[in-house]
Amino acid sequence: MGIKNMRNFLLLTALSFLSTWQVSAQVWPGDVNNNGIVNGVDLLYLGTVFGSTGPMRAEEDTSWEAQPIIEAWGSFFPNGVNYAHADCNGDGIVDEEDIDDAIEDNFGNIHLGSGQGDYNNGLPGSSIPIEFDPSLSFDDGDLMLKIGLLLGNEAFQVEDFYGMALQLSYSSSFTEEIDFEFAFTEDSWIDSPEAENSLMLFTKDNENGKAELAISLKDPNQSRSGIGTIGEFSIVMEDIIVGLIQDTFNIQIDSIVLINSEISKTAIVPDTISLILSEDLLILSNEESSTIQPPTIQTYPNPNQGQFRIRTDESIENIRIYNLVGQEIPFTHHQVSSRELWVDMPQALPGTYIITGLTSGSHFTSKIILSR
Ligand SMILES: [Ca+2]
Ligand SMILES: [Ca+2]
Structure with a gap:
């Protein structure tokens, strides 16, 4: 290599170093993989370096703007992004606060790009499946719709x-009232x-x-291997079903990805x-297979005068028993x-009432009309 070529080589190297530094010298708090958007995949990146420590930023700040990195951390994610991006709040450690104060607060925010390539949906028959497993149950007296998540099979x-x-x-006529959670x-x-x-x-936008x-x-x-239930969504149904004539609740997974600790997808x-x-x-008839058979139920007389x-x-x-406002x-x-059962509602006013019940094998609802 001649002197002139060597000079060009050094110049190019310096330029490429400079441009890399410019791209990565600022953190958008919450965009851990620095691909332009804050979403669930940023939590996955953060999880792989949880507990890591490095230089603090000049200011601890999670506002949605470019936060300058004073000094890069000593390690990089497989995609070349510096670990400093996982320290979303800039306090020098990767921990839960980075999730609560940055990923959660800035969720869905975009600074460039669209985050394409974060997820990896598979084709039936050639990849690991995830399946919904719906059921109804009473928890502490509340009627709950549970949707289990089963990952993998034999x-x-x-x-x-x-x-x-x-x-x-998810969609239904009652979507705006849905109160749902996920737990292992x-x-x-x-x-x-x-x-x-x-x-x-778990973020929701009803x-x-x-x-x-x-x-x-x-x-x-650590990592895990297995098949079957990993957890469940639960949706409180009490206020939803009262007065509900009939509705379909659709829920679908749009995009999904699983990673190992090396962020291999x-x-x-x-x-x-x-x-x-x-x-x-x-009840819940799943389009393909009915999950629970409701019992046959009779209420009589109906209408009645408060005793039936x-x-x-x-x-x-x-x-x-509920009235129509729940x-x-x-x-x-x-x-x-x-x-x-013989039931008496001595103080109830004339009107329509909903009965929800639990039997040995299932649940039911029924409607009665009270006319004194
Ligand atoms: Ca991201
Ligand atoms: Ca931090």
């Missing part, structure tokens, strides 16, 4: 799980309900029917379900048999 087992992010769409279950193969070994972010769930382990020396086959909910039969019998073909464990109505009852 044919497609999951190995080396470190984190997963998925974007959901007792039988989860990823973490316990207390989520002590993992990081989680107005647009969009949600994103991101979960990550937080010890890069695995494609996952997304799932979609349609659940039919109605006031007479609070309710009979099912399964033993009745519990009932509750207020719970007091009542007394005695058991005629395990499958039949």
Whole structure:
């Protein structure tokens, strides 16, 4: 190499170093992988370097603007982004505060680009599937719609799980009232309900029917392998079903990705379900397979004067009565048999009431009309 070529080579090297530095010398708080958008995949990147420490920024600031990095950290993600981007608030450590104060607060914000390539949807039959598993249950007296998440099966087992992010769409006439959460279950193969070994972010936008769930382990020396239930969404139904004639609740995974602790991505086959909910039969027929058979139910006389019998073909464990604005109505009852109750609503005013009940094998709702 001649002197002139050497000079050009050095100049080019210096220029490319400079341009790399310019790109990475500022942090958009929450955009951990520095691809232009804050989403669940940023939590996955953060999870792989959780607990790392490095130089602080001049100011601890998570406002959505370019925050200058004074000194880069000593390590880089596989995509070449400096670890300083994981320290979203600039205090010199990667921890939960970076999620709460930056990823969560700046979620969905964009500074450039579209974040394309963050997710990796697989094709049925060639990738690991994730499936919804809907059911109804009473939790502390609240009627809940639960939608379990099952990851992997016998044919497609999951190995080396470190984190997963998925974007959901949901729609129904009651979407704006939906109050839903995600938690690990007792039988989860990823973490316990207390989520002590993992990081989680669940954002919801009821107005647009969009949600994103991101979960990550937080010890890069660990990963998980398994198949089956990892956790469940729960949706409080009490206020939703009262007066509901019939509605379909659609929920689908739009995009999803699974990573290992090296941020190597695995494609996952997304799932979609349609659940039919109605006031007479609070059940859920999944379009492909009915998940729960409701009991046959009779209330008589109906209309009545505040006293009636309710009979099912399964033993009745519990009932509750609501008016049409969702207020719970007091009542007394005695058991005629395990499958039949005699009910008295002495103070109730004339009108329409909804009965929700739990039987040995299922749940029901029924409507009565009171006319004194
Ligand atoms: Ca990002
Ligand atoms: Ca930090």
